Amino acid sequence: MFENPILMVIIILVINIIYVSFYTLRTILTLKNYRYAAALVSMFEAFVYVLGIGLVINNLHQIENIVAYAIGFASGVIVGMKIEEKLALGYITVTVITSRVRENLAEALRERGYGVTVWTAHGRQGERMMMEILTPRKNEWNLIDSVKGLDPNAFIVSHEPKSFHGGFWVKAIRKDMRP
Known part of the structure; x- marks a missing residue:
């Protein structure tokens, strides 16, 4: 599965979108003093982060993986902000x-x-x-x-x-x- 470079790029992109969305959500929950929800989200955030960064680090020779990571990071910020807008906490x-x-x-x-x-x-x-x-x-x-x-x-x-x-x-x- 990880031998296919296109599939690898898609997986890294999706993983990073999920990771940064969790990161954004956890940050907002922390700022709004929802400590237990923030802690729960951070567990998933850490799991997804290790998974994604591991894929990139193990394949640093493929520049497209690094680009996918960066694009996924930027996209995750937008997705996380949209989720927060929908939740409208506070x-x-x-x-x-x-x-x-x-x-x-x-x-x-x-x-x-x-x-x-x-x-x-x-x-x-x-x-x-x-x-x-x-x-x-x-x-x-x-x-x-x-x-x-x-x-x-x-x-x-x-x-x-x-x-x-x-x-x-x-x-x-x-x-x-x-x-």
Whole structure:
């Protein structure tokens, strides 16, 4: 089986895509504090890595194996990122600044199930309404689309909070983030 150079290149390519996808996923799980899931993924990652690197090192005289390894590595980064996007672990905070101060945009978002904190701010061109909304990452684009539907000119910034304390979301968040 390993005598066929084309099959060898395909195997190395696929193994490295799997390895780097596991690597990316493990890194993200570690950063999100899912320690047991990260440890489990790292077991598979190590197994696949040793398998792939062993094939390349034992056949260093074939440059196509090294090229396949490099292409598999790059492809694995993309695949790992796509997997992470689909998982959408964690929460994001979306800050919205709108000039529509008199309209009740916060209530419209609350009716759609979002928790919204709102206050009045003063910008360069006068009074503004600021809203801060915490939501699971998987809902990020739905939330942004909802805001754009209410105010196409709203300034929207999303970021990932690192820790949580207080507020009505904390019990649900703690349960979701429990390692």
